[in-house]
Amino acid sequence: xxLLTDGGVLMNECANGYGTHRWWKLTPDxxxxxxxxxxxxxxxxxxxxxxxxxxxxxxxxxxxxxGEYSDTSGSNANDDTSASEIYDPVANTxxxxxxxxxxxxxxxxxxxxxxxxxxxxxxxxxxxSFLRDPATGNWTVAGANGTKIDSGSEETWALMPNGTxxxxxxxxxxxxxxxxxxxDQWIADGTLQADIVxxxxxxxxxxxxxxxxxxxxxxxxGNTALYQSGATNTAVGNWTAGPPIPQSGNKPQGAKDGPGAxxxxxxxxxxxxxxxxxSANYLSPSTFFEFDGSNINSTNDPSNANCPTYVGRMxxxxxxxxxxxxxxxxxxxxxxxxxxxxxxxxxxxxSSPNSVVRGATVAISGTQFNGLSQAVSYGDDYAAATxxxxxxxxxxxxxxxxxxxxxxxxxxxGSATVPSMGVATGAAVVTTQVAIPGNVExxxxxxxxxxxxxxxxxxxxxxx
Numbered sequence: 206x207x208l209l210t211d212g213g214v215l216m217n218e219c220a221n222g223y224g225t226h227r228w229w230k231l232t233p234d235x236x237x238x239x240x241x242x243x244x245x246x247x248x249x250x251x252x253x254x255x256x257x258x259x260x261x262x263x264x265x266x267x268x269x270x271x272g273e274y275s276d277t278s279g280s281n282a283n284d285d286t287s288a289s290e291i292y293d294p295v296a297n298t299x300x301x302x303x304x305x306x307x308x309x310x311x312x313x314x315x316x317x318x319x320x321x322x323x324x325x326x327x328x329x330x331x332x333x334s335f336l337r338d339p340a341t342g343n344w345t346v347a348g349a350n351g352t353k354i355d356s357g358s359e360e361t362w363a364l365m366p367n368g369t370x371x372x373x374x375x376x377x378x379x380x381x382x383x384x385x386x387x388x389d390q391w392i393a394d395g396t397l398q399a400d401i402v403x404x405x406x407x408x409x410x411x412x413x414x415x416x417x418x419x420x421x422x423x424x425x426x427g428n429t430a431l432y433q434s435g436a437t438n439t440a441v442g443n444w445t446a447g448p449p450i451p452q453s454g455n456k457p458q459g460a461k462d463g464p465g466a467x468x469x470x471x472x473x474x475x476x477x478x479x480x481x482x483x484s485a486n487y488l489s490p491s492t493f494f495e496f497d498g499s500n501i502n503s504t505n506d507p508s509n510a511n512c513p514t515y516v517g518r519m520x521x522x523x524x525x526x527x528x529x530x531x532x533x534x535x536x537x538x539x540x541x542x543x544x545x546x547x548x549x550x551x552x553x554x555x556s557s558p559n560s561v562v563r564g565a566t567v568a569i570s571g572t573q574f575n576g577l578s579q580a581v582s583y584g585d586d587y588a589a590a591t592x593x594x595x596x597x598x599x600x601x602x603x604x605x606x607x608x609x610x611x612x613x614x615x616x617x618x619g620s621a622t623v624p625s626m627g628v629a630t631g632a633a634v635v636t637t638q639v640a641i642p643g644n645v646e647x648x649x650x651x652x653x654x655x656x657x658x659x660x661x662x663x664x665x666x667x668x669x
Contacts, residue, residue, distance in 0.1 A: 206520040206528060208591045209294050210265040211640075212608030214239070214520065215247065217254075219532045223274055223281040224255035228292075237597065237606035239522050240539050250299045252277050252288045255532075256586035258316035260324055261593065262339050263624040265612040267292040268324060270304065271311025273586070285312030285329065295610070305335040305344040315360045315585040318592075319386055320368040322624025327357025329585065334384070334391070339624070351390035354382045359402075359462075361412040361584045363420045364592075366629035367438045373422055373430065375409060378402035381432075385439055392441070399428035399446040403461060405484035410460025410514070411582035414628055416471040416550055421447060421496055423465060423475050427457035429496070448501050451494070453479050461487055463514025464587070467580040469525040469658045470544030472497045474504070476514045487513035495542070507538040518587060521580050523595045523608070525658035550577060552594065552654045552661040555634060560667045564643035569596065569654065574614060574635035576656035578628050592628050594637045595655040598666065600646050610640040641668065 207215045214231040217224050226249040233242045254272025261267050268291050275286040287304040289311070304311060305326065315327040324337040325347060332355065334347040347353075355377040363371050370384040371394060379402065383394035401424025402409045410423035420432040429447030434440075450458050458477040465475035473496040479488040490511040494501050507529055510517075520528045525546075526539040556570040579590035596609040614637045616625040625635045637654075651663035 206518055206530065207259065207261060207267055207589050208520060208522060210261065210593060210595060210612060211294065211610035212523055212595050212597065214522065214528065215267065215292070215294070219255065222533065223253060223276070224272065225253045226250050233606070233608070235605045237524060239524060239526065239528065248297045248299060250292070251290050251301055252286070253281065254286065254288070256313035258311060258314050258326055259588050260316060260318045260590065262324070263322040263593070263612070263614050263626050264339065265294060265610060267294070270316070270326060271314055273313040285310040287311045302342065303344070308335070313586045315357045315362050316588050317362045317364055317370050318590055318626050319370070320364070320625070320627030321386065322626050325370065325384065327353070327360065327362070329358040330356065332356055347384070347389065348391045349389045351392060353391045354393060357585070359407045359409065359585050361409055361422065361582060363412040363414055363582070364579050364628055365414060365420065365434050366418060366627070367434050368627060369434065369438060371420060371432055371442065373397060373401060373409065373412070375402050375407040378407070381444065383442065387438060395441050395444050397430045397444045399430060400424070401426055401428050401430050403459070403480060403482060405482055406461060408461035409584065410463045411465030411475055411584060413465055413467050413473050413580065413582045414578040415467065415473065415498060416577045417498060418629070421473050423460045423463070423477070424450070425459040425461045425480055427452070427459055427480065429501070448499070450477055451501060451503065453492070456481070460514045462584045462586055464517050464519030464583045466519045466521045466527040467578045467657060468495070468527065468542045468544065469546040469550070470542055471546070471550065472542065472544060474519070474527050474540060474542070476510070476517055478514045487515055489513055491517060509534050509536045509538070515586070518583070519581060520589055521591050521658050523597060523655040523658060546659045550659050552656045552659065554654055554661050554664050557652060557664050558666065560669060561641050562669050563641055563645060563647070566638050566640045568636050569639050570634050570636040571654060571661065572632055572634060573630065574637060574654060574656055575625055575627055575630050576659070578657060580657040591657055592626065593656070594635070596639045596652065597655055597660070598645070598650045598652045601649045601651065603646060605646060607642055607645050609642060611637045612640070613638045
């Protein structure tokens with residue numbers, strides 16, 4: 206599942222254990238409800254794939270690269286394909302793109318959208334990494350001033366407020382490394398105090414930046430870890446042990462691949478299941494917990510959680526709910542937390558037109574439009590970050606809620622206007638281009654900007 210910038214959820218259909226060419230879009234209803242929304246069949250992709258690198262770009266398109274399993278050879282196979290393509294939600298079309306030069310396998314490689322809008326792609330079978338420039342479509346080798354220390358296989362990558370990418374290494378656990386964007390360099394980034402990687406499978410769970418600036422990582426060993434960036438963009442960060450994951454009876458629990466989401470209140474929702482240290486064992490059932498920054502607290506489970514964690518997907522949507530679905534089950538659930546976001550977490554609108562024309566595109570500016578975190582994590586098999594602004598308008602007469610497509614989120618750096626895809630951007634002013642739907646009612650509206658499920662204070666706008 207992926208959150209498009211018009212508020213819709215794009216989902217790849219799975220059948221017989223494999224990804225298909227079929228894609229669907231969930232559109233919320235007139236009250237803004239995803240639970241009561243409607244599914245619409247969208248254009249087929251060129252290939253069916255399962256477990257792949259992906260990201261929503263600053264222009265609103267979706268890039269997908271590779272696939273541990275794919276049908277590029279004519280049948281679903283464990284081929285670690287390098288086939289890549291981009292979905293354009295405006296044209297509803299898929300376009301094949303070239304993988305990095307010389308790369309014949311991408312598979313389920315880890316990835317991360319950088320703050321400057323470039324797409325960072327790792328490798329599951331080497332220490333190589335690559336950057337794709339959305340402006341040119343060209344790939345370049347990342348780490349020209351220091352290649353990646355460890356293979357990207359099974360790793361979970363997290364974008365930090367200073368623009369660096371922190372990576373607990375899997376094959377070289379319990380060590381970590383960091384990508385410094387400005388230096389185009391990978392460096393060693395300390396050692397975790399509590400090992401979160403299952404040695405036999407080198408699996409681990411999700412990792413998410415929290416509002417307090419720490420990143421929280423869920424392990425496959427019964428351990429968790431917390432990371433705080435260093436004093437400068439190039440300084441080594443600090444690792445501390447997080448709280449242990451509650452056991453199931455006398456069995457340890459963890460996430461051998463599995464979803465997590467940062468909820469609007471600042472807590473992390475994640476799934477765990479029993480672990481036994483055996484590589485091929487992916488045990489059931491999954492149970493759900495929230496980490497509040499200090500403690501791990503149990504919460505209720507969806508009724509279809511009798512599964513290993515790796516089959517689950519989670520996505521944060523603009524209502525603040527976390528959607529949960531399994532790759533082998535057609536039932537969807539929405540989790541609504543009891544907590545509320547602090548006002549300091551909210552986006553702030555500083556510039557917005559008082560009057561707009563249906564079908565027009567306008568600019569809206571403000572702070573914290575990219576949210577405080579990428580907000581959705583899983584590991585190497587599923588990347589669906591939501592750190593971009595979503596615009597929602599509500600008709601004051603009818604109460605009808607509509608979403609407006611956003612694209613090309615930018616900020617000013619020095620004398621240049623650059624893409625804005627960072628996290629926790631503070632006082633930096635971000636401008637996004639907002640397309641007003643051509644079919645909305647004429648009248649008076651309130652408008653909010655939503656980032657990671659958290660809405661700004663509303664402003665008034667007249668739709669003409």
